[in-house]
Amino acid sequence: MKAAVITFPGSNCDRDLATAFEKAGATVSRVWHKDTELPEGVDVVGVPGGFSFGDYLRCGAIAARSPIAGAMIRHAERGGYVLGICNGFQVLTETGLLPGALMRNAGLKFICRPVDLRVATADSAFTSGWAPEDVVRFPIAHHDGNYTADPETLARLRGEDRVAFTYVENPNGSMQDIAGLLSANRRVLGLMPHPERAIEAEQGGADGMGLFRALLGGMALA
């Protein structure tokens, strides 16, 4: 399986994400925001955490209009897998690949600590290694993770079983405790918590590897 990890100016979790993909057995190429195409044969695109373009205008807004974002959108539209973490989740909502928006945390503070998450659905390549209601622990590190969407969108996400993870204790004010979301075809996942920062016991836990192993094992060919 081939993964491509995007680097924007201000990305700071791109190496961690590449390491997690490699640890799960993927061949990883690194792509730059000015690239206009993904490498040939890429199965999954990783959109990393960080502060792309300094969070100017809105978190993820400029990155979502960068040349590589166009290639990522075309990849998603032809059924390719995309994993957006933290700032990557913000980028995915700004492109419209995932609905809603991520606003300033309700408590206004930057929050950086491990949190417990409930697996809300096992029906995706990302979450198939767990059972619904399983609890996993990933770190969060964000200022703008307060998930917001209109009531119709929230109802549709629930109806289509597209909430991937919820917070056990809501840290940021997210509606319906939403921590991660799937696209309609279940091949695009965006989440605020960082599975790539929980891949070795030395990091305080390795729950995040469950996501990368399941993804590498369960991806249908794009």
Next chain:
Amino acid sequence: MKARVHVMLKDGVLDPQGEAVRHALGTLGFSGVEGVRQGKVIELDLAATDRAAAETEVRQMCEKLLANTVIEKYTVEIG
């Protein structure tokens, strides 16, 4: 030609930053502030000379980048 874009959160979208500003104003003794909403002003210098065309173009800029219409609304002033 100059254009000025005001971007505000839509009515009904909670504004935690505005709330924090309201609390701070209360602390300073401004007791009569019943609500604060915080937004952005973006000023553009345009080469265009036709007002209507400029407004149409700036509205497209708002839809494509300057505002996130999922949570924000905008107004455009030309000149």
